Amino acid sequence: MHGVNQNIELLKIDLPMVEALGLSHGHIDHWANLLPLLKQHGKILKKNLPLYVGEETFAKRFVNKDHQMVSIGRLSREDIETLVSLKSLRSLSRHRLFPVHI
Secondary structure, eight states, rough: OHHHHHHHHHOOOOOOGGOOEEEOOOOOOHHHTTHHHHHHHHHGOOOOOEEETTTTTTTOOEEETTTTEEEEEEOOHHHHHSSOOOOOOOOSSTTTTTEEEE
């Protein structure tokens, strides 16, 4: 989370002015800081802020470790909903983003 906060500061992002958040896909290196970001800054973000996500963002992820498939987790819609309110979820075609209102 330190890197995210550092980037917010370096880029002079005014979080209350952010109009949308986005995740291109569900790889952990893309979503790992979303929940900490929402925990830390959720109260200053706009209500019903859209979160645009790729259609497989909430899919489970696995790696092959010692010839066995091991889960490395997934972004949980439920975890997001404990921090903010999701208004709607609408899927678009593959490789496109769809809005999840938070």
